[in-house]
Structures are given as structure tokens and as C-alpha cells.
Amino acid sequence: MTTRKLVTGNSAAAWGARLAKVDYIPAYPITPQTEIVETLSKWTREGVMRARVVQVESEHSMLTAAGTASLAGARVFTATSSQGFLYSLEMLYNIAGWRAPFVLVNVSRGLAAPITLEPDHNDVLSARDSGFLQFHAENCQEILDLMLLAYRVSEDRRVLLPSIVNLDGFYLSFTREPLTLPNEDSLKTFLPDYEPVDPFRASAPVAKGTPVFGGHIYSYFRYQLHGAALRAIDVYREASEEFESEFGRACGPVDGYMLDDAEYVLVMSNSFATIGKQAVRRLRDKGFPAGLLKIRMLRPFPTADILEKLRGVKGVAVLDQNIAPGSGGIIYPEIAAALYHEWDRPDCILPVVGGLGGKQLTMDEMEAIFYELKSAFRRGDRPKPMFLMREDELNSVKQSLSVAGMNKGARK
Amino acid sequence: MSAQTKFKTLKDIPIEDDTVPGGTLCAGCGGQHIIRIFHKILGKNVVWVNAAGCVTTLYAYPLSPMKSSWMYTAFASAPAGAQGIRDALDILIEKGKVPPSEDLKVVVVSGDGAAYDIGLQSTSGAIQRDLDFYYLVYDNEAYGNTGFQMSSSTPFGSASTTTPPTTLFRAGNTGKKKDLFEIWRAHEPPYIATLSGAHLTDFMRKVEKAGSIKGPKLFLSLSACPTGWSFDPQDTIRVERLGVETGIWPLKEAVDGEVRHTYVPRTLKPVELYLSTQDRFRHLFKPARNDEAITRIQQSVLRYWTKVGKQEGFEISLAK
Numbered sequence: 001m002t003t004r005k006l007v008t009g010n011s012a013a014a015w016g017a018r019l020a021k022v023d024y025i026p027a028y029p030i031t032p033q034t035e036i037v038e039t040l041s042k043w044t045r046e047g048v049m050r051a052r053v054v055q056v057e058s059e060h061s062m063l064t065a066a067g068t069a070s071l072a073g074a075r076v077f078t079a080t081s082s083q084g085f086l087y088s089l090e091m092l093y094n095i096a097g098w099r100a101p102f103v104l105v106n107v108s109r110g111l112a113a114p115i116t117l118e119p120d121h122n123d124v125l126s127a128r129d130s131g132f133l134q135f136h137a138e139n140c141q142e143i144l145d146l147m148l149l150a151y152r153v154s155e156d157r158r159v160l161l162p163s164i165v166n167l168d169g170f171y172l173s174f175t176r177e178p179l180t181l182p183n184e185d186s187l188k189t190f191l192p193d194y195e196p197v198d199p200f201r202a203s204a205p206v207a208k209g210t211p212v213f214g215g216h217i218y219s220y221f222r223y224q225l226h227g228a229a230l231r232a233i234d235v236y237r238e239a240s241e242e243f244e245s246e247f248g249r250a251c252g253p254v255d256g257y258m259l260d261d262a263e264y265v266l267v268m269s270n271s272f273a274t275i276g277k278q279a280v281r282r283l284r285d286k287g288f289p290a291g292l293l294k295i296r297m298l299r300p301f302p303t304a305d306i307l308e309k310l311r312g313v314k315g316v317a318v319l320d321q322n323i324a325p326g327s328g329g330i331i332y333p334e335i336a337a338a339l340y341h342e343w344d345r346p347d348c349i350l351p352v353v354g355g356l357g358g359k360q361l362t363m364d365e366m367e368a369i370f371y372e373l374k375s376a377f378r379r380g381d382r383p384k385p386m387f388l389m390r391e392d393e394l395n396s397v398k399q400s401l402s403v404a405g406m407n408k409g410a411r412k
Numbered sequence: 413m414s415a416q417t418k419f420k421t422l423k424d425i426p427i428e429d430d431t432v433p434g435g436t437l438c439a440g441c442g443g444q445h446i447i448r449i450f451h452k453i454l455g456k457n458v459v460w461v462n463a464a465g466c467v468t469t470l471y472a473y474p475l476s477p478m479k480s481s482w483m484y485t486a487f488a489s490a491p492a493g494a495q496g497i498r499d500a501l502d503i504l505i506e507k508g509k510v511p512p513s514e515d516l517k518v519v520v521v522s523g524d525g526a527a528y529d530i531g532l533q534s535t536s537g538a539i540q541r542d543l544d545f546y547y548l549v550y551d552n553e554a555y556g557n558t559g560f561q562m563s564s565s566t567p568f569g570s571a572s573t574t575t576p577p578t579t580l581f582r583a584g585n586t587g588k589k590k591d592l593f594e595i596w597r598a599h600e601p602p603y604i605a606t607l608s609g610a611h612l613t614d615f616m617r618k619v620e621k622a623g624s625i626k627g628p629k630l631f632l633s634l635s636a637c638p639t640g641w642s643f644d645p646q647d648t649i650r651v652e653r654l655g656v657e658t659g660i661w662p663l664k665e666a667v668d669g670e671v672r673h674t675y676v677p678r679t680l681k682p683v684e685l686y687l688s689t690q691d692r693f694r695h696l697f698k699p700a701r702n703d704e705a706i707t708r709i710q711q712s713v714l715r716y717w718t719k720v721g722k723q724e725g726f727e728i729s730l731a732k
Contacts, residue, residue: 023500023503023504023507024496024499024500024503026492026495026496026499050507051503052499052502052503054495054499054541056492056495056534056537056541057533057534057536057537057540058533058534058537060486060488060489060492060534061489061491061492061495061533061534061537062492064485064486064489064492064493064495064496064534065492065493065495065496065499066496067493067496068461068483068485068492068493068494068495068496068497068500069496069497069499069500070496070500071483071496071497072496072497072500072501072504073500073504073509073510074499074500074503074504076496076500090486090488091486091489094485094486193509200459200481200483200497200501200516201510201514201516202457202513202514202515202516203513203514205456205478205479205480205481206481206482207471207476207478207481207482207483208482208483208484209483209484209485210471210472210473210476210482210484211468211469211471211472211473211484212472212473213472217473
């Protein structure tokens with residue numbers, strides 16, 4: 001009953017929207033997301049998908065329309081990347097406060113300046129505190145699966161929050177992989193029609209998004225938002241267990257790889273986790289007790305799942321594919337904070353920043369992280385943060401500067 | 413105006429009110445007045461889509477002054493918010509998920525800051541997409557809710573908190589008011605009109621007429637602002653009427669782009685009569701009269717009416 005296709009990450013996202021039977025897709029193009037809205041435009045115009053794509057004039061408007069359409073009772077999908085994601089940021093906070101459930105796919109791309117096309121996660125992490133639930137995909141299948149789970153969790157009455165599903169630009173958006181499509185009958189049970197709460201209807205007037213006056217009433221709403229996001233952990237777990245029994249694929253909040261007897265664990269997310277897993281295999285072949293913990297659900301932060309996997313190991317390295325200038329990586333402090341009160345917490349938590357703007361991560365670099373983690377553990381001191389850049393890459397930068405006559409040495 | 417109008421005199425204002433008294437806006441607010449009248453004509457099956465501005469504060473959770481629906485969006489994107497609601501209702505009705513009896517008229521309501529400045533991009537997009545919506549602007553010619561800073565709707569010669577008159581800038585605001593009517597008209601929407609809270613028959617007929625027109629519809633109203641313009645709140649309608657009678661605020665409409673003035677003040681009152689009612693123009697008269705600025709305002713009004721008079725075949729003169 002299931003169908004298999006060979007599709008790109010972007011196409012997998014389009015399939016997610018199609019299988020979720022969305023009603024409405026406000027759209028605006030940006031590299032590397034365009035293929036998603038192009039595919040959905042084609043499908044809706046051909047009539048194979050019964051939804052309306054409306055191309056608007058900016059991501060800010062796109063997200064506004066997505067939010068109000070969801071409040072009016074339509075199942076909504078939309079997608080963006082990078083600069084467009086930031087352009088819509090005001091609305092992301094608004095929409096979460098509106099408690100408008102829908103799914104936004106972000107195809108990650110580094111942020112300007114300098115302007116670039118390749119991925120890192122500063123774009124999507126800028127919405128870390130917006131109230132959107134946030135899911136990160138490693139491969140094409142996860143894009144589809146996480147989207148279906150995201151609709152289910154977002155629309156749950158215990159949650160009612162929008163979701164972001166993140167996939168890496170280029171590495172995943174344009175990479176073809178086999179994709180298993182769940183059959184539509186099983187999906188009907190797993191993801192029933194969207195039942196909006198108090199939508200705009202003539203017979204039942206309602207006011208939404210209205211102002212509050214006073215910090216007490218503002219706090220009341222913000223705490224409710226926090227509570228709903230926290231509830232999403234259990235709702236997600238429940239949904240992912242049902243998903244696994246129905247469709248045969250495990251898709252929990254986190255995913256452990258070779259963790260059983262691991263002493264040194266690398267924590268990371270998204271498509272580069274595939275490289276990380278390969279490095280773990282290679283290290284295991286050499287007798288090094290490596291393991292990997294992949295974060296699928298970043299918001300809400302799945303503290304219990306993370307603790308369960310990391311408790312008792314000797315060292316943890318957190319690979320942040322983002323940079324918070326003046327601080328370091330964004331995920332590192334969250335992992336460290338989660339572990340702090342555990343009596344058997346790892347002795348060493350090593351911060352690593354790498355893969356910015358799609359910078360390739362080689363097997364050697366991945367292994368270097370583990371070796372540094374082990375020696376930091378042995379030294380027992382505060383580990384120095386690692387910022388990944390290979391010598392050949394630095395030489396390549398210098399060579400470009402030299403060709404342009406901007407090399408300091410050449411000028412002298 | 414079409415002969416079959418329901419609105420022949422002021423007595424034809426519907427008695428039913430879908431806005432309730434006790435609102436939180438300033439006494440004498442011209443904006444609240446036009447929203448109330450607009451609502452009477454449209455009826456209660458409306459969802460207002462609001463951009464940040466004075467009328468946003470009509471609502472203070474959990475209280476609501478309207479019998480209709482309301483959606484506060486953001487400063488820049490109320491037309492996009494209208495797009496989402498309109499599209500969702502259309503799709504859900506088309507798919508049979510919502511009965512047509514549950515449909516709503518979608519009305520964007522904002523001040524000039526959103527309509528002329530920060531929301532112009534999303535407005536332009538919505539018109540270009542031929543969105544079926546009303547856009548009601550209460551134009552008080554500045555950012556009133558934040559304390560009366562200049563907007564691109566602020567006229568030449570007006571003081572504002574960011575264009576205070578000084579010895580270097582005697583006229584106050586040296587820029588001129590953006591022509592939003594013509595910006596809309598360039599997009600070829602089916603209906604645009606200006607309104608005045610002092611000419612309610614004209615007002616009601618226009619809203620009535622637009623009711624049978626599908627697509628983007630603009631209603632641009634000069635809304636006197638006692639707080640920002642600084643005049644006695646009991647004079648709101650008087651000030652608005654002077655705006656029309658001096659020719660500063662022309663009452664007009666454009667159906668499919670064809671402009672027609674719906675009220676022609678054949679003998680224009682001098683602009684001074686309007687300007688001198690409001691402290692935002694006081695520096696043009698005191699401590700010394702700024703003849704250059706007053707003449708410039710008068711000339712610009714005369715130029716406008718001479719031009720449109722030629723196009724529409726009427727003559728106007730300036731009262732002595």
C-alpha cells in the first residue's frame with residue numbers, strides 16, 4: 001500500500017503538504033526553498049492537489065496570511081529560508097501568540113552579511129524563543145515524517161501552536177533520496193481534519209490578537225504559551241509512538257546512534273548528522289567508544305530524552321552549526337543546563353562551532369572533535385571551544401585574497 | 413449617485429449600532445466616528461482586520477466594543493491578514509466545510525501610518541491580487557497613537573513632534589502629503605472613495621455602492637484628531653466640514669478608475685479658516701504670520717480644483 005519515490009528534500013516537503021491535505025499555501029520564493037512552492041503551485045494548478053497557492057509580496061505578508069487563514073479554519077502550509085525567515089520574524093512571534101497551528105518549513109541557509117546560499121542554523125534558531133515548535137530533519141524521509149507529526153501535534157487541543165520543520169539547504173533540499181509515502185487511509189486516522197477553535201464565522205463573532213494592558217495579564221498569556229509548548233513534548237511522544245506502530249518508522253524527540261556503551265557522545269542535528277554517524281562508525285572500528293545523539297525536536301526542548309541518553313557518559317561534545325557572536329554556539333548552553341543537576345552528568349561538555357554557511361565537515365574534523373573531547377576529559381579542565389576550520393580551507397581563503405591583491409603579506 | 417440609494421438624508425442613518433458606547437479612544441475621535449458609521453452600513457457580518465494604531469486600543473482583553481469579529485495583525489501587514497481570512501473562507505466554503513451563511517465581509521481598518529507608510533507594500537500586493545476586501549483608513553495625518561509624529565500623510569505646514577516649527581524650519585513639516593488615492597488608483601481597483609465624517613449622506617451612499625462591487629475597495633477618511641491637532645473635541649465635525657469646504661479634503665470616488673467629485677464646493681472657503689481651527693498650524697499665524705506658507709497651501713488647493721474642474725466640467729472660485 002505504501003509508495004516509494006526518489007525525491008529531493010524540497011520535493012519531500014511538498015509531499016508532506018500534499019499528504020497532509022492542506023487547504024491553503026501562501027507563498028513567496030527564496031533560494032533554496034523555491035522548489036517547494038513551485039511543486040505545490042504545479043500540483044494545485046493541475047488539480048492533483050485541492051488547495052490554493054497564493055503568491056504574496058513578502059515573507060512578512062506570507063506569514064501573516066498563513067496565521068490568519070489558520071485562525072479562520074484552513075489547514076495551512078508555507079515555506080521559506082534565511083533572509084525571508086528573518087523578514088517574517090515579527091509575525092512568527094505574533095502567530096505563536098495567536099495559537100494558530102500550521103506548519104512552516106524552513107530550508108536553512110546562512111544569514112547575511114556576508115550573503116551566502118549554503119546552510120547553517122542561525123536562521124531557524126532566531127525563532128528559538130518565538131513559541132513555534134521546532135523540528136529538525138536529517139534526511140528526506142524525516143522531512144515528510146516530521147511534517148505529518150508536526151500537523152498532528154500543532155493542531156492538538158492541548159498544544160495549539162505552529163511548528164517549524166527545518167531542513168538544510170543544498171545538502172538536503174537538492175539531494176535525492178528514496179522516500180516512502182504512507183498510504184492515505186492510514187493517514188486519515190493519524191491526521192484527521194483540522195478542527196479550529198473559535199474560527200471567524202458570521203454566527204459566532206470573535207476577537208483575536210487583541211491587546212492586553214498590564215504586565216499581569218501579559219504574563220498570564222505568556223505562561224500559557226510556555227505551558228502549551230511544554231505539553232507538546234508528551235503529545236509529540238504519544239504521536240510518534242502511534243506513528244511508529246502505524247508506519248514502522250521511529251521518530252522520537254531525539255535519536256541515539258551507537259549510544260549503548262558509548263563513553264564520548266557528539267550532540268548535533270540535521271543533515272550533517274549523517275557525516276557524524278559515519279565518523280562514529282569509523283571510530284568504533286578503531287576501538288574508540290564514540291556515539292551520537294541527534295536532536296529532532298528542539299522546541300520544546302526534550303530535556304528528559306536528552307538526559308536519558310547522556311547520563312553517565314564521560315564526555316559530550318555539542319556541535320553547533322550556528323554562531324552567537326560574543327557567546328559561542330546556541331545549543332551548547334541548553335545541553336549544559338539540562339545536565340547540570342544530574343549527579344552522573346558527563347565530566348566534560350565540549351562546545352564546538354562548525355559547518356557555518358555550509359562549510360564541509362570532513363571525517364577528520366569529526367574525529368578531531370572526539371579526540372579533543374577525550375583529552376579534555378582526561379585533562380579535567382574547562383574545555384576550550386573549538387571553531388572548525390581546516391588548514392587547507394584557511395589557505396584557500398588566503399590564496400583568494402592574494403589573487404585579489406588583498407593579501408597583507410603580498411602588499412609589503 | 414444612483415437613484416435607488418437607501419440613504420437620501422441624515423435621517424436614513426441606520427439606528428442599529430454594531431459598535432457599543434464606552435470605547436477607550438479620545439473624546440471627539442474622528443476615527444471612531446467613521447468606524448461606527450461604516451459598521452452601521454456594512455452590518456455585523458464583518459471581520460475587521462486591524463493594523464497597529466489608535467483603534468487597536470478599542471480592544472483591551474477581554475473586553476470588546478464590537479458585535480462583529482476583529483483580528484489584530486501587526487503594523488505592516490493587515491492587508492495580508494485580510495488575504496488569509498478571505499482565502500480561508502473562500503476555500504472552506506468551496507470545499508463545503510463551511511456553509512455560505514457563515515461568510516464574512518473582510519475589512520481592513522488602519523490609520524495613515526499603516527496605510528501610507530509601513531503597510532503600503534502589503535496593501536499594494538493585496539490590490540494587485542484583486543483581494544475582495546474593504547480598506548477603511550482613518551487618516552489623522554500623523555502617528556497619533558504614539559504622540560503625533562510625522563507620517564507621509566502629514567500635510568505641508570503641519571507641526572508634529574518630529575517636525576516641530578523652529579526658526580530654521582518655520583513651516584513645521586516641509587514635506588507634502590502623499591496622494592494615497594492616486595496610488596490606489598494606479599493599481600486599477602474597482603472602487604476607491606474619500607469620506608468625511610461631516611458628510612454622512614455622501615459617506616453612506618459610497619459604502620452602499622461599494623457593497624455590490626467585488627475586489628479591493630478603499631475608503632479614505634480625513635479623521636479630525638482633537639488630541640493631535642489640538643482643538644476642542646466638540647468641534648470634530650466642524651473641523652472636518654471646514655476641511656471639505658476649503659477644498660483641502662475633496663470628496664470623490666473612482667469607479668473602475670473614473671474619478672468623479674461627489675461634492676463640489678463651488679465657492680471655496682479660504683484655507684485659513686480650516687488651518688486656524690487647529691494648534692498644529694498655529695505657528696503659521698503666531699507669533700508672526702507666515703504668508704509664504706499659507707499662500708503655498710492655498711495655491712495648492714486652487715491648483716487641484718482648477719485641474720479637476722477642467723476634467724469634470726465645473727468651475728470653482730475662492731470666497732473673499
